[in-house]
């Protein structure tokens with residue numbers, strides 16, 4: 612029987628590439644979305660055509676809304692059954708130094724990037740009971756630059772809870788994290804912006820999607836790995852070139 616994965620924010624960008632890779636390796640995929648319904652439906656149709664023997668579903672939930680978070684996994688388990696992989700990929704990425712951060716900006720980043728993955732992990736452990744959780748954090752967690760203060764704090768905390776969950780949920784569930792670096796420009800910015808950001812990282816160019824896919828495969832294929840963080844960041848976590 613094929614295994615099933617839930618990927619949050621999977622209709623486009625990194626989440627979509629993760630879903631494509633898992634589908635290629637025989638997984639069924641639940642494509643979660645918030646606003647991108649058309650993209651999610653079109654993507655699931657494409658995957659169904661490409662892999663007719665596998666299951667693909669779409670599910671909508673606003674992860675800023677706690678009741679939608681808390682009903683997501685119970686609803687999926689009753690409709691699709693227990694699944695074996697949860698990828699917390701969906702995220703908000705809004706800028707603001709500490710002095711510029713109001714409670715609304717703070718709450719939005721924390722709710723989507725930390726509170727939602729926290730409760731989805733809890734519900735996966737309670738209802739699915741076995742498998743893998745992968746949390747998407749960010750190479751920024753290694754630095755203390757505060758231009759994305761609330762975002763960075765949410766991702767630092769997500770890494771901390773990854774380790775706690777790895778201990779609590781072992782041995783039935785492995786919990787790991789991937790920290791991308793300069794990978795894709797935000798949708799309102801150009802590739803030039805990305806190359807400018809990447810020029811001072813050790814590998815001196817944007818990371819691309821391949822190291823993220825290879826990190827996903829490494830985690831899934833390494834049955835003793837838990838509580839680990841894989842940096843897919845061209846060495847950025849070590850610091851910048853002069």
Ligand SMILES: NC(=O)c1ccc[n+]([C@@H]2O[C@H](COP(=O)([O-])OP(=O)(O)OC[C@H]3O[C@@H](n4cnc5c(N)ncnc54)[C@H](OP(=O)(O)O)[C@@H]3O)[C@@H](O)[C@H]2O)c1
Nearest residue numbers: 620624625644645646647673674675701702747791794795
């Ligand atoms: N891109 C990079 O260079 C980079 C660098 C470092 C770390 N990362 C991490 O890698 C992961 C993927 O990055 P990405 O750039 O592909 O992400 P993204 O495009 O910024 O966001 C992915 C999805 O998150 C969903 N989302 C946002 N707010 C939501 C909410 N309130 N409820 C439900 N879903 C919500 C959106 O779904 P809808 O479109 O359906 O609304 C969006 O498509 C993220 O966790 C990010 O922090 C990325």
